Amino acid sequence: MRLAISLLTVLAIASVIGTVLKQNEPYSNYVIQFGQFWFQVFEFLGLYDVYHSGWFLAILAFLILSTGMCIFRNTPLMLREMRSFREHATEISLRAFSHQAEFASHVPPDALQNRLSQYLQGQGFHARIGAPSGSGDILVAAKTGSYHRLGYVLTHAAIVIICLGGLIDGNLPLKVEQLIGWKKIETRDLPLGEIPAASRLSPANLSFRGGVTIPEGSSADVVFLNIADGYLVQDLPFDITLKKFRIEHYPTGQPKSFESDITITDKTTHETLSQTIRVNHPLIYKGIAIYQASFGDGGTRLTMNGWNLFSPSSQPFTMHGVVKQASQLSNGNATYSVEFTEFRKFNIENFASENGDMASGWQNLLKYLKTGSAKSTKKDLRNVGPSFQYKIRDAQGQAREYFNYMLPILLDDRWYLLSGMREAPNEPFRYVRFPLDGQNRIDGFMRLRAMLMDKQAHPEIAHQFADFALQGERISASMKDKLVASTVKVLDIFAAGGYDALAKFIEKSVPSAEQEKAAQTYLKVLESAAVSAWRITQAKAGQPAVMDDNTLRFVRDSLNTTSDLFSYGAPAYLQLSQFDEVLASGLQLTRSPGKNIVYGGSALLVLGVFFMFYVRERRIWLLVKRQAGTVLFAMSTNRKTMDFEKEFARHKEQLARLLKE
Amino acid sequence: MELTQNYGARPAFLKTLSWFDWLYALILAGGALYAFNLYGHDMDGYEKGILLLSCAGLIGQGWVWKPFRALVLVVATLSLFGISQYHGQLARAEQAFFLKFFFGSQTAIMWMSALFVIATGGYWLALLSRSDFAARVSSAITWSAVTMGLVGLMTRWYESYLISPDVGHIPLSNLYEVFILFSILTALLYLFYELRYQNRQMGAFVLLVISAAVGFLLWYTFGRQANEIQPLVPALQSYWMKIHVPANFIGYGAFALAAAVGAAYLLVNKGILASRLPTVEMLDDLMYKSIAIGFAFFTIATILGAMWAAEAWGGYWSWDPKETWALIVWLNYAAWLHLRLVKGLRGPLLAWWALIGLFVTAFAFLGVNMFLSGLHSYGTL
Numbered sequence A: 001m002r003l004a005i006s007l008l009t010v011l012a013i014a015s016v017i018g019t020v021l022k023q024n025e026p027y028s029n030y031v032i033q034f035g036q037f038w039f040q041v042f043e044f045l046g047l048y049d050v051y052h053s054g055w056f057l058a059i060l061a062f063l064i065l066s067t068g069m070c071i072f073r074n075t076p077l078m079l080r081e082m083r084s085f086r087e088h089a090t091e092i093s094l095r096a097f098s099h100q101a102e103f104a105s106h107v108p109p110d111a112l113q114n115r116l117s118q119y120l121q122g123q124g125f126h127a128r129i130g131a132p133s134g135s136g137d138i139l140v141a142a143k144t145g146s147y148h149r150l151g152y153v154l155t156h157a158a159i160v161i162i163c164l165g166g167l168i169d170g171n172l173p174l175k176v177e178q179l180i181g182w183k184k185i186e187t188r189d190l191p192l193g194e195i196p197a198a199s200r201l202s203p204a205n206l207s208f209r210g211g212v213t214i215p216e217g218s219s220a221d222v223v224f225l226n227i228a229d230g231y232l233v234q235d236l237p238f239d240i241t242l243k244k245f246r247i248e249h250y251p252t253g254q255p256k257s258f259e260s261d262i263t264i265t266d267k268t269t270h271e272t273l274s275q276t277i278r279v280n281h282p283l284i285y286k287g288i289a290i291y292q293a294s295f296g297d298g299g300t301r302l303t304m305n306g307w308n309l310f311s312p313s314s315q316p317f318t319m320h321g322v323v324k325q326a327s328q329l330s331n332g333n334a335t336y337s338v339e340f341t342e343f344r345k346f347n348i349e350n351f352a353s354e355n356g357d358m359a360s361g362w363q364n365l366l367k368y369l370k371t372g373s374a375k376s377t378k379k380d381l382r383n384v385g386p387s388f389q390y391k392i393r394d395a396q397g398q399a400r401e402y403f404n405y406m407l408p409i410l411l412d413d414r415w416y417l418l419s420g421m422r423e424a425p426n427e428p429f430r431y432v433r434f435p436l437d438g439q440n441r442i443d444g445f446m447r448l449r450a451m452l453m454d455k456q457a458h459p460e461i462a463h464q465f466a467d468f469a470l471q472g473e474r475i476s477a478s479m480k481d482k483l484v485a486s487t488v489k490v491l492d493i494f495a496a497g498g499y500d501a502l503a504k505f506i507e508k509s510v511p512s513a514e515q516e517k518a519a520q521t522y523l524k525v526l527e528s529a530a531v532s533a534w535r536i537t538q539a540k541a542g543q544p545a546v547m548d549d550n551t552l553r554f555v556r557d558s559l560n561t562t563s564d565l566f567s568y569g570a571p572a573y574l575q576l577s578q579f580d581e582v583l584a585s586g587l588q589l590t591r592s593p594g595k596n597i598v599y600g601g602s603a604l605l606v607l608g609v610f611f612m613f614y615v616r617e618r619r620i621w622l623l624v625k626r627q628a629g630t631v632l633f634a635m636s637t638n639r640k641t642m643d644f645e646k647e648f649a650r651h652k653e654q655l656a657r658l659l660k661e
Numbered sequence B: 001m002e003l004t005q006n007y008g009a010r011p012a013f014l015k016t017l018s019w020f021d022w023l024y025a026l027i028l029a030g031g032a033l034y035a036f037n038l039y040g041h042d043m044d045g046y047e048k049g050i051l052l053l054s055c056a057g058l059i060g061q062g063w064v065w066k067p068f069r070a071l072v073l074v075v076a077t078l079s080l081f082g083i084s085q086y087h088g089q090l091a092r093a094e095q096a097f098f099l100k101f102f103f104g105s106q107t108a109i110m111w112m113s114a115l116f117v118i119a120t121g122g123y124w125l126a127l128l129s130r131s132d133f134a135a136r137v138s139s140a141i142t143w144s145a146v147t148m149g150l151v152g153l154m155t156r157w158y159e160s161y162l163i164s165p166d167v168g169h170i171p172l173s174n175l176y177e178v179f180i181l182f183s184i185l186t187a188l189l190y191l192f193y194e195l196r197y198q199n200r201q202m203g204a205f206v207l208l209v210i211s212a213a214v215g216f217l218l219w220y221t222f223g224r225q226a227n228e229i230q231p232l233v234p235a236l237q238s239y240w241m242k243i244h245v246p247a248n249f250i251g252y253g254a255f256a257l258a259a260a261v262g263a264a265y266l267l268v269n270k271g272i273l274a275s276r277l278p279t280v281e282m283l284d285d286l287m288y289k290s291i292a293i294g295f296a297f298f299t300i301a302t303i304l305g306a307m308w309a310a311e312a313w314g315g316y317w318s319w320d321p322k323e324t325w326a327l328i329v330w331l332n333y334a335a336w337l338h339l340r341l342v343k344g345l346r347g348p349l350l351a352w353w354a355l356i357g358l359f360v361t362a363f364a365f366l367g368v369n370m371f372l373s374g375l376h377s378y379g380t381l
Ligand code: HEM
Pocket: A001, A003, A004, A005, A007, A008, A063, A066, A067, A070, A074, A152, A155, A156, A159, A609, A612, B334, B337, B338, B341, B342
């Protein structure tokens, strides 16, 4: 019995391990987390898949065995107990009971026998008459609640049954095959056709659970079983074609339903079956259940305007890409690979500031007490439209990651196109804002930037600026030349490295006491020159150039963005112009013949638990002693509770009255 | 025949029922029928089955535990009255007098919280001053708290449909909602035993656990705005939620009750408050009974959870942290029951075990969401 308690405790503690350590992650994650040494120790201990490790299965096996033994030993005894009335109990044994009483009685014993049996039956007991050998005494033995004992048999049998069912569905047979060497886990990333037979499982496989991702319009006839750091391929007896995958949303933008329209084609009978599966609504075909598990991109086709950033031009080029594939981007001497990683059709962003600390909670409570309304934070959820993500990798293999929204976003009352950049996957994106021109296009900015970055154009800008600045003032030509020269200089420095370069230049060439003043002057010159540049570009593009606050902000934004782009690192900004979304559905397929065994066992378990707790076994013996003219009353139960004490007292009192009459 | 009647033979159960029992059953059956007519075409077979079984369950529970009848009728009346005040507009929750101050889901839940805290104080007062009157009043306040909590859940259910019919769902879908359920069920289990044992002294301990839950609820509401009704993620859109979650929380509630009793047991055993609290025999008995109920329901809940998982994720057991912790809780109480039933052990060890069991249970219920990741979507904190 100690064994049972220890086993239950050990199993509980062993189970904890697998919940603390994330299971079945890619092995590389564990190496990063623990370092090489501990990684190997933990791998040896099987901690990455605790519930299928040898030692865990051994505990389970031991549990099954010991519970089985326990049932085997106890059941015959229990069943005998259940049936027996123990009508041959001796007076000595009855007197040893903790709950007993003796009454005097003048009723003739034979009449008494009937009366007592009747009484017991009225109380819900089954009675039987026995006669202790030798004497003329009569023993009325009664019992009720015998099913209590069945509870023990049912619960313990149920546990064995459930565990066995679970083992059938677990990968136990597969583990054995692996040990023998019949099956080998594949760790390489191979095309399906090249996967060796030792890593493939036939459709006859008794039980499996695996997943497959199918893009819209494609089909699959295998699933992948992820095991340890590799996988096995399970061949299916049918083809699954994904016709369409859908996501439906609530008005708030949260996903409401994931659905796949699939068609199954049986490989042997060639019959087809079309159905829509959803989360919580699987399709079961020939014992194989097909579930909606996840979704992803199946190769969305993207069309983009590319804006060359290294040799700026006011005209974009067109570029095409497919999600999960790479395209080439070349600008004369260098070639880059652009790996498109993700496309999202919706992006729901919360534009309200978060507050969730204790202090605001307290204020909310006070506010609630005053106004009766707890709605304090307004969520400002907005759909900001599609986005896509890609990596640009140079010839050395260095990559940066970009995240671009397709549509402009309103920030501080103005519209911008946002592009995020990061150098490592664990960093957050830093965003560059491209300001939009009077026609809500990026072109105005790109034209202005192209001119600002073009050294050949700087004298033209400077002249226009000088003419404009000195309008009406009579000064010498040499003064004007000086202004033009210094403007060109500022523009050149800015074109070489943005504000950073300007700051460095001032630091180097101006005495520190005058740096601040110089910086202000330079900025003013830069801004004004940029306004002139903007006029020129607008005129060249045949666009109006009205000077107002809006324009000024646009020019300032353009200067900021131009400066930011020095750390953007990409040869081009890719502006999404069109997309043709192709989704992929992640399906999970299982065959689990053990399921019904487990369910059957579960039903027995519930039944057994109720028998055990809510059916109370009680026995009463009434020994009518002829000679002494007394009745000995004894009562027993196998679970002493307070209810039993009460019941004993009640019977004692009632029997006393019954026997007095 | 005469004999059996004179000597307390138990008459057939149905014969013990009063006219009020039958009226109660009739009203409930009528209500179920009405709901069936009104919403039947929107329900699938399982939901119809759940409606019928809930109706039968409520009738049965009322027949066995008489005060339950009044609770059901009062909650139904107040909820229907509350719902009638919305005129189909969610905004009226903060405008209509009765909704704003009493029955709107948010307000009713605040009433529940306040009443539970008051009842806790009352029970302690009663315990320390040995006042039977204070204890009776505290009982009544606890009943009112349960009533308001249930009304709050009912109007919340209705409000979710006012947001949009496809958002509507039974309010058992996130940590906020199940905490309300937990408080109510723990209180109900306690009230049941209060009557059964004719003893109100345990309230001080049980209500302390409920007050802790209420404290969490308030923080969650005002610190995190968890009270907002959220639409259901696809995995939760299933009739299974309606049976799996309540079964689980009857289990959690019963384990919490057992832990409170265990704490009292330990005090009495040390002679602290011993003259004011029930005897160790009674506490031991109550502790066993609530763990037995809890174990039975937790067993059912875990099995139902496995069946749901089989339908939603494709496997009845995935060793997901929530599942695994449910198993750990189950094993823990199985070990407790073995100690008591098989070894016949009584005494402080079991009381400690029941008390510590609450922390294991609380981890399965809260800790898993806070510290571990998995498939269960019952919101992180
Ligand atoms: C549903 C959960 C369980 C309940 C309610 C339960 C209950 C019981 C009860 C009442 C007995 C004593 C029978 C008697 O003598 O009257 C018992 C004995 C026993 N149980 Fe369990 N049990 C459960 C699960 C388990 C599990 C999981 C194991 C596996 C380790 C186990 C192993 C044993 C063993 C070894 C005995 C002693 C048999 C003997 O040698 O006499 N039980 N159990």
